[in-house]
Amino acid sequence: MTTLVPFDEALARYAPVLGIETHIELGTASKMFCGCPTEFGGAPNTHVCPVCLGMPGSLPVVNEKAIEYAIRIGLALNCSIADWCRFARKNYFYPDMPKDFQISQYDEPICFDGYLDVEVEGETYRIGIERAHLEEDTGKSTHVGGATGRIHGASHSLVDYNRAGIPLIEIVTKPIEATGEMAPLVARAYATELRELVRALGASDVRMEEGSMRCDVNVSLMPKDASEWGTRTETKNVNSLRSVERSVRHEIERQAAVLDAGQAVLQETRHFHENTGTTSPGRSKSDAQDYRYFPEPDLVPVAPARAWVEEIRAALPELPAARRVRVKAAWSLSDEELRDVINAGALDLIEETITAGASPAAARKWWMNELSRTATAQGVELSALPVTAGQVARIQALVDAGELNDKLARKVFEGVLAGEGTPDEVVAARGLKVVSDEGELVAIVDKVIADNADAAQKVRDGKVAAAGALVGAVMKASRGQADAARAREIILERLGQS
Ligand code: ZN
Ligand code: MN
Numbered sequence: 469m470t471t472l473v474p475f476d477e478a479l480a481r482y483a484p485v486l487g488i489e490t491h492i493e494l495g496t497a498s499k500m501f502c503g504c505p506t507e508f509g510g511a512p513n514t515h516v517c518p519v520c521l522g523m524p525g526s527l528p529v530v531n532e533k534a535i536e537y538a539i540r541i542g543l544a545l546n547c548s549i550a551d552w553c554r555f556a557r558k559n560y561f562y563p564d565m566p567k568d569f570q571i572s573q574y575d576e577p578i579c580f581d582g583y584l585d586v587e588v589e590g591e592t593y594r595i596g597i598e599r600a601h602l603e604e605d606t607g608k609s610t611h612v613g614g615a616t617g618r619i620h621g622a623s624h625s626l627v628d629y630n631r632a633g634i635p636l637i638e639i640v641t642k643p644i645e646a647t648g649e650m651a652p653l654v655a656r657a658y659a660t661e662l663r664e665l666v667r668a669l670g671a672s673d674v675r676m677e678e679g680s681m682r683c684d685v686n687v688s689l690m691p692k693d694a695s696e697w698g699t700r701t702e703t704k705n706v707n708s709l710r711s712v713e714r715s716v717r718h719e720i721e722r723q724a725a726v727l728d729a730g731q732a733v734l735q736e737t738r739h740f741h742e743n744t745g746t747t748s749p750g751r752s753k754s755d756a757q758d759y760r761y762f763p764e765p766d767l768v769p770v771a772p773a774r775a776w777v778e779e780i781r782a783a784l785p786e787l788p789a790a791r792r793v794r795v796k797a798a799w800s801l802s803d804e805e806l807r808d809v810i811n812a813g814a815l816d817l818i819e820e821t822i823t824a825g826a827s828p829a830a831a832r833k834w835w836m837n838e839l840s841r842t843a844t845a846q847g848v849e850l851s852a853l854p855v856t857a858g859q860v861a862r863i864q865a866l867v868d869a870g871e872l873n874d875k876l877a878r879k880v881f882e883g884v885l886a887g888e889g890t891p892d893e894v895v896a897a898r899g900l901k902v903v904s905d906e907g908e909l910v911a912i913v914d915k916v917i918a919d920n921a922d923a924a925q926k927v928r929d930g931k932v933a934a935a936g937a938l939v940g941a942v943m944k945a946s947r948g949q950a951d952a953a954r955a956r957e958i959i960l961e962r963l964g965q966s
Contacts, residue, residue, distance in 0.1 A: 542579025
């Protein structure tokens with residue numbers, strides 16, 4: 469049972485220092501050093517060859533696209549790009565490492581010394597980037613027979629090498645200091661911004677739940693008046709943004725209790741548990757391996773031409789921070805409205821709807837109200853709803869043309885989402901059109917007046933408010949398809965009140 473110090477109390481006495489190492493699988497078609505496919509989810513050990521299985525005599529060749537993606541990410545992180553760098557062997561034994569070493573980069577990373585600005589509650593934090601280097605992913609072990617899925621208590625283990633050799637970029641921050649009580653939120657904001665950035669660059673699908681982005685979160689505490697950092701722990705493979713925040717919070721509360729008791733924080737790796745929001749010890753650094761790094765003799769150095777680097781820089785897309793500034797102004801949004809749009813995953817969808825012809829206000833209205841509600845009710849992502857941005861724009865165009873009112877438009881959405889076809893097909897099949905034929909509307913009004921003699925007489929006698937009941941009857945008779953304002957005008961005309 470671990471004692472914890474309440475977060476606010478811990479922060480009153482200690483200052484946290486963070487460091488985040490993020491592994492991201494690059495979205496190349498083939499692996500880092502061989503031609504095997506990188507697709508997620510193949511049958512175990514079907515995406516393998518002698519190179520990624522580490523067979524004697526096989527030789528790796530660097531994937532050029534992975535180098536390009538790494539440079540693209542490095543430039544977007546304001547890094548310098550090495551003129552010349554090498555891969556290194558990181559030697560350690562693990563069953564999911566078929567070569568008994570990982571090809572990585574050590575003292576010569578391809579990208580170094582950059583930064584990423586992140587915003588938390590209106591304040592900007594500049595997160596220094598120490599380095600971003602290339603390496604290969606490991607295979608995946610499955611421990612069978614135990615209760616926890618961990619190796620302890622398992623009867624045997626299975627290993628799948630499909631993931632072995634998939635290109636990874638590892639992005640390492642400089643120590644993140646002076647964030648105080650904001651530390652958990654700053655860590656989360658950094659992971660969020662990094663994910664958005666890499667996604668915008670098209671360099672990875674950055675799906676944390678599939679493991680294509682995972683964070684190792686380092687936390688240490690020092691007494692507020694101290695000048696030397698405390699001992700850090702490293703919580704490994706944190707695989708959601710929320711967990712990044714929670715793991716920092718928990719380590720602050722736990723380490724404060726250890727320090728308060730006059731004990732030393734152990735330098736170790738730790739596991740994060742989603743169900744409890746707590747961490748538990750992994751490897752202690754006392755038995756940490758000496759990796760015996762040395763330059764990989766089977767690969768030539770990588771020396772990206774300056775002209776190529778500049779070509780990649782010139783082709784960088786609009787980055788998320790710049791996009792937020794542009795969208796906020798162009799759509800006239802408040803900070804909160806923009807944040808809601810981003811959190812709803814609606815930014816791309818609204819932008820595509822605007823490109824397809826809708827106004828920013830109309831596009832935002834449909835995605836953030838009607839469609840967000842539907843997505844929430846169905847428990848799916850907004851982007852997974854079976855309606856396209858073009859269809860939303862088409863429905864809004866019908867509203868703008870006076871052929872649909874809002875109520876009918878919602879019925880069209882209902883039909884499109886139910887798979888009844890395009891907006892125009894749903895309008896035709898369900899007969900959903902505003903009654904725009906004046907003669908037809910007059911006929912409905914006359915029938916309503918005849919059927920509601922009492923209300924009609926009240927209007928004739930000057931009680932104009934009684935017209936409301938007649939308008940309601942017209943809307944009912946037209947199944948909501950009449951133009952209510954025009955119906956009211958006609959009713960008043962027919963009853964001598966216009
Ligand atoms: Zn291979
Ligand atoms: Mn690594």
